[in-house]
Amino acid sequence: MWIGKPGVRPLRRSDAFTIPFALMFVLLVAPLITTSVALSMITRSGMQPLPGSLDPLTWSLRALGLALLIIPFIVRPIQAGRTTYALTDSRAFVVIGRRVISEPRGNGPFLVRTNHAATRMQVMFGPAADDGATRIVGALSPTGGHVPRLVFDRVADVAGLQAALRLGATG
DSSP, X not given: OEEEOBOXXXXXXXXXXXXXXXXXXXXXXXXXXXXXXXXXXXXXXXXXXXXXXXXXXXHHHHHHHHHXXXXXXXXXXXXXXXXXXXXXXXXXXXXXXXXXXXXXXXXXXSEEEEOTTSSOEEEXXXXXXXXXXXXXXXXXXXXXXXXXXXXXXXXXXHHHHHHHHHHHHHO
């Protein structure tokens, strides 16, 4: 009935925090940590650190900050490219790489959400369980205290998925 992929936006609302945090980490926190380690060495043991001996620490901390800055822009498109959602009249499927996860549709999804602009959609299938025993597939966190078994997250084809959900509910 319907096949789709998660949409990928270059910037998300959460990036408004991540990008400045990563920049501050690279520019301020990494040098401060290195300086505090050097001062600690001087005051505790009386040893003067050798010039350049703390460079690996500084560069590894800066690499960590740059990873926070760059990885979301690389990992998100790769994950979205490897993920496919499918909906039949009886089952919902998420294909991640070679792994296929399916869930019976039953009476339909237990949660359907769209963003304010109706350009992205999230649909959760499977019995909602509050015990945390089921795995989350396709989403990073539970919503509303429920742990869905299968999630279509950030679906870009909102109209197509809505039509397939209505068709499955009536047909």
